[in-house]
Amino acid sequence: DQQVKQNSPSLSVQEGRISILNCDYTNSMFDYFLWYKKYPAEGPTFLISISSIKDKNEDGRFTVFLNKSAKHLSLHIVPSQPGDSAVYFCAASEGGSSASKIIFGSGTRLSIRP
Amino acid sequence: EAGVAQSPRYKIIEKRQSVAFWCNPISGHATLYWYQQILGQGPKLLIQFQNNGVVDDSQLPKDRFSAERLKGVDSTLKIQPAKLEDSAVYLCASSKPGLATQETQYFGPGTRLLVL
Numbered sequence: 001d002q003q004v005k006q007n008s009p010s011l012s013v014q015e016g017r018i019s020i021l022n023c024d025y026t027n028s029m030f031d032y033f034l035w036y037k038k039y040p041a042e043g044p045t046f047l048i049s050i051s052s053i054k055d056k057n058e059d060g061r062f063t064v065f066l067n068k069s070a071k072h073l074s075l076h077i078v079p080s081q082p083g084d085s086a087v088y089f090c091a092a093s094e095g096g097s098s099a100s101k102i103i104f105g106s107g108t109r110l111s112i113r114p
Numbered sequence: 115e116a117g118v119a120q121s122p123r124y125k126i127i128e129k130r131q132s133v134a135f136w137c138n139p140i141s142g143h144a145t146l147y148w149y150q151q152i153l154g155q156g157p158k159l160l161i162q163f164q165n166n167g168v169v170d171d172s173q174l175p176k177d178r179f180s181a182e183r184l185k186g187v188d189s190t191l192k193i194q195p196a197k198l199e200d201s202a203v204y205l206c207a208s209s210k211p212g213l214a215t216q217e218t219q220y221f222g223p224g225t226r227l228l229v230l
Contacts, residue, residue, distance in 0.1 A: 004156070009162030034218065043118070043205055043221030044157065089156050101170060102219065 004025045004107035006091050014113045019077040021108050023090030026071065030092040032100065035064060035075050038087045038107070047088070048075070077110075085112045116140065118222035120206050121129070126228045132194035135225045139187070139208030145169075147219060148181055148191050149205040157205055163189065164211060196229045 007026045013019045019036075031052040036044035050057040050064045050073070057064050063076045077084055087107045093100040119138040121225070127133050139146050144165050149157035152214070156162040160170055160179065162169040165186040203226050207219040 009154075035230060041223065043207070043223050045221065046218040051220070091156070101159055101162070102157070106156050 002106075004090055004103050004105040006090050006108050008108050009106070010109040010111070012081050012111045012113055017077045019075075019080045019084065019109065019110055019112070021075040021077075021088050022037060023073050023075075023105055024071055025073075025092050025097060027092070027094075027103075028071070029094045029101075032093045032095060033064070033066060033073050034091045034093075034102065035062075036089040036091060036104075037059070038089065044089055073077075078110045080110075082112050082114065118206055118208055118220055120204075120222040120225055122225055123223065124196075124226050124228075126230065127196055128230050129198055130195040132192065133196055133227065134190055134192045135204050135206075135227075137189045137191070137206030137222060139206070140220055142210065143220070144186070144211050145207035145209045145219075146183055146189050147207040147209075148189070149207065149221075151203045151205055151224070153202070160191070193227075196227075198229050201227055201229045 003026050034049040035047040037047045038044040048059050048062050048064050050066050055066050066073045087109050089107045090105040091102045093102045115148045122137050146163045148160045150160050151157040152210055160174045161171040161181045163183045166183045179193055203224040205224045206222045209219045
């Protein structure tokens with residue numbers, strides 16, 4: 001049973017436009033959400049997070065939106081740049097400490113077209 | 115600051131053979147994780163250590179997988195005997211313990227295992 005779902009395996013966006021990556025979760029106990037970015041042959045790297053007490057968190061070109069009632073979150077990247085081409089994992093946990101187990105989605109491969 | 119180190123980077127073995135992976139976490143990180151990432155899926159936690167004690171190994175297939183972190187620093191993950199479905203990337207991650215919500219796990223580059 002997938003508790004964190006990323007239904008789009010891939011997404012192609014033109015450079016300079018907005019990229020929107022979506023994620024749904026089923027476990028209502030999740031209260032901390034993260035996005036990781038992964039380049040080939042490297043491990044995932046943390047990108048941005050959001051606590052369930054917020055509905056938006058922004059960090060430069062990256063913004064994460066959380067809709068708790070819909071159990072949905074999205075990552076917006078604007079403007080999209082070639083270096084953003086990577087696999088993006090949505091993840092969730094109960095509690096935001098480093099001891100909390102993180103459940104990952106299956107990832108969305110983002111390709112930025114010139 | 116050096117990142118999480120893993121070796122080997124690639125390993126090809128035949129089914130029923132054994133294999134071991136090594137991980138050295140970031141200095142000072144007491145929490146260490148091993149994840150399995152099968153192609154097309156997200157990383158799945160296999161085992162979590164706090165210093166040299168196991169915090170969570172609920173998803174570790176204990177009949178064939180074992181892991182240890184004897185001195186609370188580096189760690190070894192072993193598979194014996196390997197099955198075809200064990201083909202995956204094995205990721206090690208580490209973090210500092212604590213309650214700060216901005217703390218995250220730092221991942222190593224992974225070991226790509228192919229079982230033939």
